[in-house]
Each structure stands twice: as structure tokens, then as C-alpha cells.
Amino acid sequence: MKLDLLTYLFEIINFFVLLWILKKLLYNPVISVLKKRKSYIDQKIREAEEAESKLKKIKDEYNQVVKEMEELKKTKIAQIAKEVQQEKERLYSEMKKELDAQRQKFLESLEIEKKEAINELKEETVRYALKFVSKLLSGISDRNLHKKLLSIAIEGIKSVNREEIDDIAAELKERNTVTVETAYPLSEEEIESIKKSIKDMFGIDVTIKTEERKDLIAGVKIHIASKMIDASLEGQISVFETLLRDKIETS
Secondary structure (H helix, E strand, O other): OOOOHHHHHHHHHHHHHHHHHHHHHHHHHHHHHHHHHHHHHHHHHHHHHHHHHHHHHHHHHHHHHHHHHHHHHHHHHHHHHHHHHHHHHHHHHHHHHHHHHHHHHHHHHHHHHHHHHHHHHHHHHHHHHHHHHHHHHHHHOOHHHHHHHHHHHHHHHHOOOHHHHHHHHHHHHHOOEEEEEEOOOOOHHHHHHHHHHHHHHHOOOOEEEEEEOHHHOOEEEEEEOOEEEEEEHHHHHHHHHHHHHHHHHHO
16 A cells, blocks of 8 residues: 555644644633633632631731730729829829928018018118218318318319310300309309319319208219219218118128
8 A cells, every 4th residue: 555645744734723723612712711710719719818817817806805805904903003092192292292382482471571671670770870970970060171072072173084074075065054062152262263173174164053952961062064073971971871781781
């Protein structure tokens, strides 16, 4: 029997065609069905695993809640006891603070009363001292003492700081009246002496206006523009009062 080449070739072609037909019509659908089946099975497995995981999680959460409730039950009484103790301590602390505040307020009021009494005593001391000095100086005051104090005032004019001379001179040009407060009436010679001292110092001819003040005790207060030269016993008493108050305040 001879081999028919065409027949053989035709059989081979038929075989491959059959394979192609089987692949298209049977293999691919079967494979697709198997893949879908496998995917479905995998999904169900995952869902089962997830359900199992959720169940385990719920169980763990339940166990945790039970454990926490047990711990809460064990610690609740201790916590209440602690809170009661803290409240007792708080009330005690507030009561102590209130008592301390009242004590401090009482001590402060005592200190204020003490300071007021001391200040009143100091003020009384100053008043009696000034009264005594004023009475003493009034007793020894006379015209001779007055003249000496006037001489001191005139020397005060001559010793004005050089830095002040120009400013005072400018003020005197605008208002050349000089007021002299005096414990005793001034003579024409004394007034001229004051005018000359001002003329020599500031180069301005001034008019002297006198005001008699017995409360100066002795001496004068000379108002040259904005500057005052105080050579009165009253002024010295004021200086003494200031020194006395400073001394008492620092003692």
C-alpha cells in the first residue's frame, strides 16, 4: 500500500483545524467556566475567612469588655474611696486657706492701725517741734536779726548761678518789678541796696514792691522773676520741717 502524500497532508490539516475548532468552541469556554468557578470558590473562601476573622474580633472585643468590666468592678470602690479622701483634703485645704486669709487680714489691719498711730505720733511731734521753734524764734527776733537776714538775702542775689543770670535778666526785661516780702518795714537805704545788687548782677533797673508779712518772723523773701531768695525765719522753719520729717520717716 502506497502512502498518499496528499491524503496524509489533508489529514494533518484536518487535525489542526479540529484542534482550532475545539479550542474555540470547547476549550476556551470550559477554561472560562473553570476560572469563574475558581474565582467564585476563592471569593467564598475569603468571605468565610473574613466572617471567621470578624467573629474572632467580636469574640476578642467581648472578652476585652468583660475583662474591663471586671477591672472596673475591682477598682471602682478604691476610686470612690480615693475621691472621698481627695474631697476631704480639698475641704480641709479650703478651710485652712480661709483661716489663713482671715488671720492675714487681721494682721494687716493691725499693721495699718499701727502705721496710722505712728504717723499720727510723728505728725504730732512735727507740729509741737515747729510750734516750739516758731515761738522760740519769735521771742529772739528783732530788727537786728532782721537786718542780718536781709544782708544774707542780698548776698544770695550776688551768688546766683551764672547759668541762671541770662534767663532771669530776660524775664526782668519783660517785667522789671521785684516783690520783697518782709517781716519789718524796709528803709529807703535797704530798698536801694536791694536794687543796686540786682542792677549789678543782672544789669536791669527794677522797681521794688514791698509786702509786709509778720508771719515771716524776721528776714525777707525776694522774688526776682521766677527765682525766689528766701532769707526769712519762716523759710528756715520750713527747711527745718522738711529735714525733721525726712529724719522721722527714715527712723
